[in-house]
Amino acid sequence: MNEFTPVLFAFIVLISVLGWYTSNLSVSGALSASLVGIVIGAAFGWKGLTILGLFFVSSSLLSRFKKSQKHAIEQKLAKTSKRDWQQVLANGGPASIFSILFIVINEPSLFFAFIVSIAAANSDTWASEIGPLSKGKPFSLRTLNRVEKGTSGAVSLIGTLSSLLGSFVIILFSYIITPSMTVNELIILTLFGFLGSIVDTLLGASIQVEYQCSRCGMRTEAKKHCSFSTMKVKGLVQINNEVVNFVSCILPGWIVLIIY
Ligand SMILES: [Zn+2]
Numbered sequence: 001m002n003e004f005t006p007v008l009f010a011f012i013v014l015i016s017v018l019g020w021y022t023s024n025l026s027v028s029g030a031l032s033a034s035l036v037g038i039v040i041g042a043a044f045g046w047k048g049l050t051i052l053g054l055f056f057v058s059s060s061l062l063s064r065f066k067k068s069q070k071h072a073i074e075q076k077l078a079k080t081s082k083r084d085w086q087q088v089l090a091n092g093g094p095a096s097i098f099s100i101l102f103i104v105i106n107e108p109s110l111f112f113a114f115i116v117s118i119a120a121a122n123s124d125t126w127a128s129e130i131g132p133l134s135k136g137k138p139f140s141l142r143t144l145n146r147v148e149k150g151t152s153g154a155v156s157l158i159g160t161l162s163s164l165l166g167s168f169v170i171i172l173f174s175y176i177i178t179p180s181m182t183v184n185e186l187i188i189l190t191l192f193g194f195l196g197s198i199v200d201t202l203l204g205a206s207i208q209v210e211y212q213c214s215r216c217g218m219r220t221e222a223k224k225h226c227s228f229s230t231m232k233v234k235g236l237v238q239i240n241n242e243v244v245n246f247v248s249c250i251l252p253g254w255i256v257l258i259i260y
Helices: 006-021 027-064 067-077 085-105 109-133 157-177 183-205 241-259
Strands: 210-212 231-234
Touching (some): 006 027, 085 109, 085 241, 183 241
């Protein structure tokens, strides 16, 4: 257990309210973000919270960056840039699980699992916020053809570089504020964070659900489009974007735990 003070608690609530006020979080999103913050703060104190904060602030800013260019993709993804509890827990849930485990068994390598799961979340978020700004259409790993931007399981060079950078930024920051971390660990953990976005892409290309609008023909992750119900064209109904995000954040963390 770390120093969990009233100041820390006030800080978490303030950030969540700010997230809601700036429309980055819905009410349920702000509540679950507070919960995630409290668990992480209780386990890793300010250190854990600043790492979480870096992820939250950078992805909120990125989702606002060149928003008009990404409007069509928002329609496709069934979600707006306002994050609800499902999206918050998809990205912050794995980090919370590693934090709770750390409080219970106090195993130091859980800190690595924690930062890797945040790095994976950041990696995936950066890829999906910056990738769509690339000029060309992305390449689908499923059909091996060019597809519309925002399609799950599709990759572009800019998106891939962004996801590597997204992981690196989180691990580099952790490295700077953790004197005991080595350069080797910096490199290895960055790659594990990046692995998360690879898992995300592979699941997106395979079992993640995708629907098609019967009116306009758009392929989407939304169950409704043009105010009509959409039809499933691929994947499993249970495997939506949030489930895929959760798995791709928790899996690299588990592998790191096994290694260390
Ligand atoms: Zn439609």
